[in-house]
Amino acid sequence: MISIHFDVWQNDDYNDDNDNRSSNSLQSNNDFLEMDTLKRRHLTTAINQQFPKAGYEQVPFDPIDFDENGKLYKPIRSPKNKVVLAIWKQHNDIIIPAFFTLLSFWTRYYLISYSKFVVWDEFGSHYLKREFYFDVHPPLGKMLVGFAGFLAGYNGSFEFGSGEAYPADVNYTFMRMFFASFGAWMVPLAYFTSLELDLSQHAVILTTLMVLLDWWLWLILTGVSIGCVTSVKWVGLFVTALVGLYTIEDLWDKFGELSMPKKIYLKHWIARIICLIILPILLYMLSFALHFAILHNSGPGDAQMSSLFQASLRGNNFYENPIKVAYGSRFTLKNMGYGGGLLHSHVQTYPSGSKQQQVTCYHHRDTNNEWIIKKPRELHVENDTEIEFVKHNDVVRLFHAQTGRNLHSHQVAAPVTKSLYEVSCYGNEKIGDKNDHWVVEVIDDLFEKTNNLHSLTTRIRFRHQVLGCYLRAANSILPQWGFKQIEVTCDKKNNPSDSHTHWNVEHHWNDKLPSGGSSHYRTLFLHDFWHLNVAMYTSNNALVPDPDKEDILASHPLQWPILQVGIRICGWDDNAVKYYLLGNPAVWWSGTASLVIFVLLFAWYLIRRRRQYRDFTQAQWFHFLYVGKLCFIGWVLHYLPFYIMGRVTYLHHYFPALYFTILMCAFVLDHFTSTCNSIIKHIVFGFSYFMVISVFLYFKDIAFGFDYPSSELKGRKWLSTWNLAD
Structure with missing residues (x-):
């Protein structure tokens, strides 16, 4: 490490009585900080060569330390004992994070x-x-x-x-x-993040405590990190957006550096595209490739995937499907739109509209998904020997096997999507009309050009013979009376590219026809990858609050910053081991307050700068903006999107945003104490440490678990909205 000792640098005891030499030295330090990294590196080398015998004892004030890359490092004051001083000076950057890491593992285990x-x-x-x-x-x-x-x-x-x-x-x-x-591991991460943000040692420790209780390499590690976090939950896209915004700003700043060669600037672009875009996408796709490779047996999630994908799973009997569909065949119909389910009906009726039998799409195997394809009633003839295959432009009836009714549509508005027609089940084998008739339109087949209807591989549409509308299921969710299943409608628009009007035969039973065999069915990774992601997206959006049912675990984003709610994690019997999800109030409330304080500070300094007041050097102002923007925009990106999400939300959704409030709290406190002497700074941060630790100890039972009646915790119910104690 390279050390430079100026007469005055961030001197806690500095006051107006210092002589002119100290003032001039302070200005020199500020000028030094505003130099670019390369110039500072040359200057530090030159000074050390000129004064090789300079030592710490010769300097009455804190030194400025720079590492081999010219990065500013500000150590805390060391003890006066020379042996301890030497050990501390050499190893404090290891001792402090190691201590907090061990403490972190203890609290977690x-x-x-x-x-x-x-x-x-x-x-x-x-x-x-x-x-x-x-x-x-x-x-x-x-x-x-x-x-x-x-x-x-x-x-x-x-x-x-x-x-x-x-x-x-x-x-x-x-x-x-x-x-x-x-x-x-979040604790040492917070420690080193605070160091990278150039916070004081006091602020670094406060950040760590609150979490507790070569540039290619860093770009690659950043890309790996955002790739992994997005592969766990899509909330990782918010931190990806934060990295993206910083990258855009960084490239824009470099664009203004006229001394930078164009080739070097182009390399910056290439490095960021490879490390921050391509690498995370590849890691994300790799997680799905492993997912598909490991889960090769048929299971409860089959119906969310395409029929061809399901056919590739072991234990699936799709290979027994006869290839060609004939009249009299019994089958299930899979909607080919992403997130699409199986055409379904049940005895329950629509509460309004036609009040006929409901038709929906359903994602689970059920006998109510089974249909029989028949000719129109006037052409239907029972025949046990002849086989007639279904072809393009045939007019058919879809007969529901369990309830004995026909798939039907009419000029009645659909229950959710009012602009489309309702689809129902109506009549029986003897009663019905032309509204039961559908025209089969073969779009294409994955493996051959044909007018026949093949199981799994043929894409088809069903056009209503009378209305000319198309059978459609577009992931609109029915209310509770429809069991939250997908609405099925008849679309008046003829849009051949609308995948939600595309269907394929999934299961197919016909004793008169031979099975197709597994070699006839295969699928592609990219198609399965995209299909599963869209299914995840549509299912996530379907997790909406049920107005007919109270969810005591759910909460609104407005409640999170002030910690207005907590969550009972498990059973609440008096003798059971109970946990209550509640953040440390000292951490949450101080973090939220720091966000407000930063906004006011930023506005105050902006107004003063407009009036030509200079509270900072240019380097200090840039540092204030850099850390403040990082923390505040990071919080905004991880918090505000939950206001526009339709899905149900919970307190733990705030945890990523909370991390940025913790960094902001340490930064704001560090900013206010930057001009204080060492005693005041120790007192302020010491009180902060005490508050975080004492509040944690006060609430530790609800985190570690307790097996006594919750009524004994009434004193810890600081807010009436906490359902901590009965």
Whole structure:
């Protein structure tokens, strides 16, 4: 490390009585800071060569330290004992984060096996049984759950039902510790992030405490990080946006550096495109490739995927499908729009409109998904020997196998999408009209050019013979009376490219026809990757609050910054081990307050600069803007989007935004104490440390778990909205 010692630099004891030499030296320090990195590096080298015998004892004030890259490093004051001083000076950058890291692991592991029951989102069976399942989140997080189970020797037999007791052969303690480790590493991450933001040592420790209780390399690591976080949850896209905004600003600044050669500037673009765009996308796609490779058995999530993908899963019997569909065949119809389900009907009727039998799309296997294709009633003849295949432009009836009614449409507005026609089930084998008739339109086949209707591989549309509209399912969700299933309508627009009007035969049964065999069906990764992502998106949007049902766990984003709510994690019986999800109020409230303070500070300094007051040097102003923008915009990107989301929201959705408020709190406190002497600074930050630690200790039982009646925690119910104590 290169050290330069000026007479005055951020001197805590500096006052107006200092002589002119100190003032001039301070100005020199400011000028020095405003130099570019290369010039500072040359200057530091020259000074050290000229004064090789300079030592720390000769300097009454704190030194400025620069690493080999010319980056500013500001160590804390060291003890006067020379031995301790030497050890501290040499190793404090390791001792401090190591101490907090050990403390972090202790707080995460302490009493982690206290509850022997499934608490919250603890599961990991599908990857170990290799059963395909569907989730609204990308697969990396659940893949890690399965990996933890594998390391723990878990065989996948336990179903992880909420509140169930763990059997003796499930090492749930190891699995919990595996995931608690990820949270523990957030503490050293916060420490080194604060150092990179050039905060004082006091502020660095406060940030760490609040979380607790070569440029290619960094670009690559950043790309890996945003690729991994997005592969766990799509909320990672918000931090990706933050990195993107900073990258745009950085490239714009470099564009203004006329001394930079054009080739070097182009390399900056290339490096960022490769590391921050291409690499994260490849990692994201890799997580899905592993997901598909591991989950090769048929499972509960099959119906969310295309029929061809399902045919590739072991344990699936699609290979038994006869290839060509004939009159009298029984089958299921899969909508080919992304996120599409199976054409479905049940005995329940529409509460308004025609009040006829409901027709929906459903994502799970059910006998109510089965239909029989028949000719119009006047042409239908029972024939047990002859086989007649369904062809392009045939007029057919779709007969519901379970209820004996015909697929029907008429000039009645659909229940949700009022601009389209309602689709229902009506009549029976003897009663009906021309509104039961549909024209089969073969769009294409994946493997051959044909006018016949093939199972799995042929894309078809159904045009209503009378109305000319097309059978459609576009992921609009029915209310509770429709069991939250997908609305099926008849679309008056003839849009051949609308995939929500495309259907394919999935299951196909016909005793008169031979099976097709598994070699006839194959699928492509890119198609499956895109299909699953759109299915995740549509299912995520479908997680809307139910107005007919109270969700005591849900909360509104407006409640999060002030910690107005908490969440009961498990059963609340007096003798059960209970956990209550509630952040440290000292951390949450001070973080929120710091956001408001920063906005006021920014406006105040902006007005003063407009009036030609200079409260900072140019370098200090740029640093204030850099850290403030990073923290504030990071919070905005991770918080405000939840206001426009239609899905149900919970308190834990605020955790990423909370991280930026913690950084902001340390930054604001550091800013206000930057001109104070060392004693005042120690007092201010010491009080902050005390508050964070004491409030944590006061609420520690709800974090570590408690098995006594919750009524004993009434004193900890600081807000009436906390349902902590009965």
